[in-house]
Amino acid sequence: xxxxxxxxxxxxxxxxxxxxxxxxxxxxxxxxxxxxxxxxxxxxxxxxxxxxxxxxxxxxxxxxxxxxxxxxxxxxxxxxxxxxxxxxxxxxxxxxxxxxxxxxxxxxxxxxxxxxxxxxxxxxxxxxxxxxxxxxxxxxxxxxxxxxxxxxxxxxxxxxxxxxxxxxxxxxxxxxxxxxxxxxxxxxxxxxxxxxxxxxxxxxxxxxxxxxxxxxxxxxxxxxxxxxxxxxxxxxxxxxxxxxxxxxxxxxxxxxxxxxxxxxxxxxxxxxxxxxxxxxxxxxxxxxxxxxxxxxxxxxxxxxxxxxxxxxxxxxxxxxxxxxxxxxxxxxxxxxxxxxxxxxxxxxxxxxxxxxxxxxxxxxxxxxxxxxxxxxxxxxxxxxxxxxxxxxxxxxxxxxxxxxxxxxxxxxxxxxxxxxxxxxxxxxxxxxxxxxxxxxxxxxxxxxxxxxxxxxxxxxxxxxxxxxxxxxxxxxxxxxxxxxxxxxxxxxxxxxxxxxxxxxxxxxxxxxxxxxxxxxxxxxxxxxxxxxxxxxxxxxxxxxxxxxxxxxxxxxxxxxxxxxxxxxxxxxxxxxxxxxxxxxxxxxxxxxxxxx
Numbered sequence: 358x359x360x361x362x363x364x365x366x367x368x369x370x371x372x373x374x375x376x377x378x379x380x381x382x383x384x385x386x387x388x389x390x391x392x393x394x395x396x397x398x399x400x401x402x403x404x405x406x407x408x409x410x411x412x413x414x415x416x417x418x419x420x421x422x423x424x425x426x427x428x429x430x431x432x433x434x435x436x437x438x439x440x441x442x443x444x445x446x447x448x449x450x451x452x453x454x455x456x457x458x459x460x461x462x463x464x465x466x467x468x469x470x471x472x473x474x475x476x477x478x479x480x481x482x483x484x485x486x487x488x489x490x491x492x493x494x495x496x497x498x499x500x501x502x503x504x505x506x507x508x509x510x511x512x513x514x515x516x517x518x519x520x521x522x523x524x525x526x527x528x529x530x531x532x533x534x535x536x537x538x539x540x541x542x543x544x545x546x547x548x549x550x551x552x553x554x555x556x557x558x559x560x561x562x563x564x565x566x567x568x569x570x571x572x573x574x575x576x577x578x579x580x581x582x583x584x585x586x587x588x589x590x591x592x593x594x595x596x597x598x599x600x601x602x603x604x605x606x607x608x609x610x611x612x613x614x615x616x617x618x619x620x621x622x623x624x625x626x627x628x629x630x631x632x633x634x635x636x637x638x639x640x641x642x643x644x645x646x647x648x649x650x651x652x653x654x655x656x657x658x659x660x661x662x663x664x665x666x667x668x669x670x671x672x673x674x675x676x677x678x679x680x681x682x683x684x685x686x687x688x689x690x691x692x693x694x695x696x697x698x699x700x701x702x703x704x705x706x707x708x709x710x711x712x713x714x715x716x717x718x719x720x721x722x723x724x725x726x727x728x729x730x731x732x733x734x735x736x737x738x739x740x741x742x743x744x745x746x747x748x749x750x751x752x753x754x755x756x757x758x759x760x761x762x763x764x765x766x767x768x769x770x771x772x773x774x775x776x777x778x779x780x781x782x783x784x785x786x787x788x789x790x791x792x793x794x795x796x797x798x799x800x801x802x803x804x805x806x807x808x809x810x811x812x813x814x815x816x817x818x819x820x821x822x823x824x825x826x827x828x829x830x831x832x833x834x835x836x837x838x839x840x841x842x843x844x845x846x847x848x849x850x851x852x853x854x855x856x857x858x859x860x861x862x863x864x865x866x867x868x869x870x871x872x873x874x875x876x877x878x879x880x881x882x883x884x885x886x887x888x889x890x891x892x893x894x895x896x897x898x899x900x901x902x903x904x905x906x907x908x909x910x911x912x913x914x915x916x917x918x919x920x921x922x923x924x925x926x927x928x929x930x931x932x933x934x935x936x937x938x939x940x941x942x943x944x945x946x947x948x949x950x951x952x953x
Contacts, residue, residue: 493523678818700744726775
């Protein structure tokens with residue numbers, strides 16, 4: 358026989374339960390075998406399972422919170438007598454034998470007449486003015502007084518972002534989120550349940566969190582502000598100097614008041630159309646966008662500058678970039694900014710159409726020119742007359758059609774298949790590819806003269822993995838758009854873990870893949886904050902990180918090859934240009950040739 362001894366960390370009350378059943382449930386709901394009075398726990402948080410003479414504890418579901426066995430977080434772990442289990446504010450110990458007596462514990466925290474009178478007074482004070490700034494100020498001042506907290510904060514969620522709406526007794530008039538532990542707020546927002554932390558620095562759940570360590574937190578209470586099913590924000594109270602300050606009575610008081618305050622806060626936000634610091638995001642989007650493209654990193658800014666410079670001209674443009682980087686958006690922006698914006702924009706994917714049909718799609722045909730040509734057909738090139746033609750995946754175009762395309766670009770005359778006379782056309786050509794056309798030229802798969810005709814000016818799009826400054830802005834933009842499209846107002850943003858996972862991921866599908874993952878998460882997730890699992894990034898493809906010495910060597914090989922090509926592979930001249938011994942160049946030439 359074995360039993361569990363449970364002790365509440367704050368009230369020091371004790372419960373003991375004999376494990377007679379093969380499955381013993383633990384949680385705050387009354388139907389559990391062992392009821393643990395803690396509002397931060399799930400209704401059924403965990404189960405203790407007996408198999409023969411062995412024991413095991415397992416978390417009941419993914420939303421049940423965290424379980425620690427001997428200080429280590431776990432979802433499932435074997436147990437032996439003497440093991441210590443942490444569930445919320447309760448510490449349980451598995452012991453052999455039977456208890457001598459089974460304590461009943463203390464009754465749950467209740468509020469007396471003074472506390473209820475204070476709540477009524479605070480509510481009356483708040484209802485005097487619905488101006489958000491004054492409302493939040495009255496809210497925090499009253500709560501700090503009631504709970505003996507040192508500081509107070511109201512955090513509001515808007516457009517997937519957190520905004521500090523008000524603070525009390527921070528010693529700073531500016532609204533600074535750095536006073537608040539992101540880790541603790543994450544858990545409240547994610548689980549939609551209140552939390553009380555008696556000694557944050559030594560708490561098994563939060564003690565290692567960077568925000569807790571940096572802020573040197575002691576006592577913290579936080580509760581969600583929920584109106585109907587929408588999460589409005591979080592009330593966060595703290596004291597950095599006193600541990601074990603807040604009791605279950607304080608948490609009960611805060612929960613009751615949060616439920617009452619949510620209605621007032623909701624109407625205040627609605628009536629005043631509070632857009633807390635949302636202007637920052639809008640301004641950032643305006644300053645970092647070019648048409649439908651967003652970008653703040655240096656390569657994107659350079660690309661935007663080039664687009665604005667060349668758009669009014671008629672030069673042919675070759676857009677280079679990996680799949681999913683937005684090559685068609687570049688072509689559309691060139692068209693939009695040009696004098697041809699009122700003309701047609703016609704796009705054709707040279708790799709998506711079978712070779713035997715591509716000629717007819719591009720150039721059109723006359724009725725009866727081949728079997729199945731029942732009517733005259735206008736080709737894509739002719740349809741783009743007075744406008745812009747995008748030749749996407751130009752590297753996939755068969756060589757026989759490359760000759761005809763080159764003639765069209767040179768003479769600006771189009772001949773339909775089966776036609777005996779040409780038709781003049783006025784078009785601007787933009788070509789796009791994710792392939793190395795110079796390599797295709799060397800293999801005889803792409804005409805060099807066509808390459809130079811298309812490549813009057815090249816525009817290079819960077820891959821998403823090289824746009825770390827843009828990644829979060831893009832993710833927030835897609836999230837806001839998907840929330841509006843699918844009406845999922847529950848999702849408010851991303852966890853810190855999700856942002857870290859996004860920055861570490863390789864993104865082979867680039868911006869298109871990011872948009873797809875955010876869209877799927879908005880549709881499928883039940884969480885208020887999207888986590889790495891929602892985005893499918895848990896254990897995902899990591900970007901390659903080379904040791905510094907290996908990366909330096911790789912760069913040297915690439916740079917020496919570039920100088921060799923500039924010198925026509927003259928090794929002696931390359932050695933003189935680089936200021937090294939000729940034997941060094943010969944050694945690197947062997948590496949280059951070996952790699953090929």
